[in-house]
Amino acid sequence: MEELKNIKVALLGSGTVGTGVYKLIERQREELPHKVGAGLTVSKVLVRDKNKKREGIDPSVLTDQWEDIITDDEIQIVVEVMGGIEPARTYITEALQAGKNVVTANKDLMAVHGGELLDIASHNGCDLLFEASVAGGIPIIRPLKQCLAGNYISEAMGIVNGTTNFILTKMTHEGMEFDEALALATELGYAEADPTADIEGYDAGRKMAIMASIAFNSRVTFDDVYTEGITNITAKDIKYAEAMGCTIKLLGVAKNTESGIEVRVHPMLIPSDHPLATVNDSFNAVFVHGDAVDDAMFYGRGAGEFPTASAVMGDIIDVARNIQFYCTGRIHCTCYKDLPIKKITEIESKYFMRLLVDDKPGVLAQIADTLGKNQVSIAQVIQKNKVNDMAELVVITDLVLEQNFADALVEIKGMEHTREISTVIRVY
Numbered sequence: 001m002e003e004l005k006n007i008k009v010a011l012l013g014s015g016t017v018g019t020g021v022y023k024l025i026e027r028q029r030e031e032l033p034h035k036v037g038a039g040l041t042v043s044k045v046l047v048r049d050k051n052k053k054r055e056g057i058d059p060s061v062l063t064d065q066w067e068d069i070i071t072d073d074e075i076q077i078v079v080e081v082m083g084g085i086e087p088a089r090t091y092i093t094e095a096l097q098a099g100k101n102v103v104t105a106n107k108d109l110m111a112v113h114g115g116e117l118l119d120i121a122s123h124n125g126c127d128l129l130f131e132a133s134v135a136g137g138i139p140i141i142r143p144l145k146q147c148l149a150g151n152y153i154s155e156a157m158g159i160v161n162g163t164t165n166f167i168l169t170k171m172t173h174e175g176m177e178f179d180e181a182l183a184l185a186t187e188l189g190y191a192e193a194d195p196t197a198d199i200e201g202y203d204a205g206r207k208m209a210i211m212a213s214i215a216f217n218s219r220v221t222f223d224d225v226y227t228e229g230i231t232n233i234t235a236k237d238i239k240y241a242e243a244m245g246c247t248i249k250l251l252g253v254a255k256n257t258e259s260g261i262e263v264r265v266h267p268m269l270i271p272s273d274h275p276l277a278t279v280n281d282s283f284n285a286v287f288v289h290g291d292a293v294d295d296a297m298f299y300g301r302g303a304g305e306f307p308t309a310s311a312v313m314g315d316i317i318d319v320a321r322n323i324q325f326y327c328t329g330r331i332h333c334t335c336y337k338d339l340p341i342k343k344i345t346e347i348e349s350k351y352f353m354r355l356l357v358d359d360k361p362g363v364l365a366q367i368a369d370t371l372g373k374n375q376v377s378i379a380q381v382i383q384k385n386k387v388n389d390m391a392e393l394v395v396i397t398d399l400v401l402e403q404n405f406a407d408a409l410v411e412i413k414g415m416e417h418t419r420e421i422s423t424v425i426r427v428y
Contacts (some may be wrong), residue, residue, distance in 0.1 A: 005038040007320050010069045011045045012091055013082035014054050014062075017105055017132070018045070020309030021079060021316075022057050028313070036320045044069050046082075070094055077319050079312060080104040089113055096120045096128065101328055103315040105132035105308060111206035111222040114213065118333035125329040127322055129315035134207045135160050135284045137307030138300040139314070144214045144288070145334055151290030153215040157253040160207045162282035162302040163198035164230050164250040166190045168238075169280040172247060177235050190282055200229035201265040204252045212254035212263045215288070218339040220254075220263055226344040228266035237354065237423050240382070240394055241269050247277040248425065260340035262347050269352055270428040345403035350379070350427035352396055353409075358417040359391040367395070367412060374408035376400045390419055396427065 009025070011018050025032075025040055032040050042061060046069060047054070050062040066087075069075055078095040080102060082088050088109050092102050097120065104110065110117070110133045121128035131141045135158075144153070159165050163185055170181040182199065185191040197203045205227040212220040230250050241248050246269040255262040270277050275297060279285040284302030289295055301307035322328045357363045368378060380396040397405065412418055 004033055005324070007036075007038050007040050007077065007323060008043040008072075008075045009040055009077045009079060009316065010072075010075045011042055012069075012078065012080045012088070014045050014047050014057060015081065015083075016305045017308045017312065018079075018081040019054065019056060020305035021081065021312050024306070024309050024313045025316075032317070032320075036317055037324045038320060040316065040320060043075060044072070066091060070098055070100075075100060076323055077101050077103065077316060079316060080106055081312065082106070083108065085109055085112065089117075092117055092128075093120055096124050096126050099124055099126060101127040101319045101323070102129075103312055103319060104128070104130050105312055106130070107133040107203070107206045107210060111209040114210065115219050115221075115333060115335065122329060122332040127319045127328045127331075129318060130210070131315050132308050132311035134210050135286060135298070136162070136300070136302040136304065137310045138284055138286065138298045138302065139311070140211065140286050140298050141214060142314075142318075143296075143298070144211070145331060148288065148290055148293060148296070151292045153256065153288060153290050155253075155255050155289040156211050156215045156286060157251060157255075158286035158298075159249055159276060159279050159284050160211075160252045160286065160302065161198055161201075161204040161250060162284060163191045163195065164201075164204070165279065165284070165302075166282045167199070168230060168233070168248060168250065171233070171235055172238050172242075173280075175235055178231060178233060199231055201227035201250065204250060204265040208252035208254055208263055208265055211252070211286070212261060213335055215254060216256045216261055216337070216339060217334050218261060218337040219335040220261060220341060224261075224263060224341045226264040226266070228264075230267050232423060233267055233425070234423065237352075237425065240354065241352070242272070243382075244269070244396075245272050246270060246427070247272050247274075249276060249279075251276070251428070256339070257342075259346075260342040262342050264344060264347070266426055268426050268428050274428070345401075345406065347402050348399050349402055349405070350397055350399055351405055352394065352423070352425045352427050353421065354392065354394050354423040355412070355418065356387065356390045356392055356420040356422060358419065359386060359389050360417060363391070363417045364393065366415060366417070367393070370411045370415070371395075371397070371408050374404045374411070376405055376408050392422075
């Protein structure tokens with residue numbers, strides 16, 4: 001009987017995801033020869049301090065020297081789970097140039113430098129897989145690149161950040177204000193000590209850049225993505241949305257239109273009977289529309305030790321299978337188009353605007369006139385509350401060019417009887 005081949009793996013990082021990957025490889029040790037046709041062994045784990053005890057990881061594999069990995073010809077797969085741009089970018093580049101295959105969960109890096117790294121991988125005949133960089137444990141990169149490759153994808157949208165979805169769920173279902181819901185998310189470990197990347201939409205923006213690039217076969221970077229967070233959303237906004245039969249979610253939206261790619265992240269009112277409205281807590285969901293498949297939805301855990309490790313592990317097994325059949329590097333960068341990317345001012349949206357104005361005759365007419373002059377059509381006006389001598393108005397617009405609405409907003413802010421524009425949210 002032919003001796004079973006053993007493929008050696010190196011992990012860069014032993015944080016939450018790295019530890020999860022290590023544990024999964026150990027857990028699957030007896031299954032992997034049947035799934036891969038070879039064994040998998042983690043022979044090195046790169047850490048900052050190799051003397052620090054790491055629960056569940058054999059201390060003998062720890063190293064604080066990159067050279068121990070890059071110069072080891074027996075290591076065929078490098079798994080980067082460090083995060084951040086540097087030194088991850090340098091390590092991945094050097095690994096690929098040395099003929100090592102790479103699996104990464106690094107959305108920050110792939111959203112900015114993905115194109116150049118995929119080119120390096122292609123030049124060296126190596127795999128560079130990054131399923132875990134978008135939506136945690138939900139398979140979406142591989143379906144877009146392979147399962148749905150026969151489609152013309154016109155839209156990919158969804159909830160791709162678990163922290164903000166948890167916060168908005170608590171605000172919706174328990175009436176919490178933003179600060180209270182954020183504090184709870186931090187306490188439960190859903191939010192980082194510095195939650196800026198999540199609550200300002202940057203994390204979701206990076207994921208949408210990666211997803212749009214693959215869905216539309218044209219390079220989109222993080223700088224191309226309009227991002228807006230949830231810090232200005234209040235419990236009052238959510239109550240108004242509910243009264244209109246809507247739910248507020250932080251959505252990533254990518255569309256491939258005749259005039260170019262639209263890619264953005266911002267809060268949005270969606271009908272409460274829409275499937276995304278029922279995606280709660282830390283779960284993620286992605287909708288994809290293709291000309292052949294029509295609508296497909298991917299739903300599951302968007303983050304966490306084992307959900308993310310699951311996606312990394314799937315990539316490791318894919319690479320190991322390719323190594324077995326000498327076919328690494330068979331799927332390279334799929335961005336073979338160079339499509340224009342539209343600015344946010346060139347996109348059309350519907351708007352929800354809540355504002356406080358003087359409770360006097362003619363004020364609403366002035367607002368309507370200002371909106372009309374800027375080609376903004378009103379679909380609905382709600383006036384419910386009075387605060388001292390002020391009236392609270394909610395204005396819902398029809399579909400309008402964003403630049404026209406922005407111009408109207410400047411004029412309304414400057415009007416004599418406008419006291420406050422409390423909230424502006426787009427409507428799906």
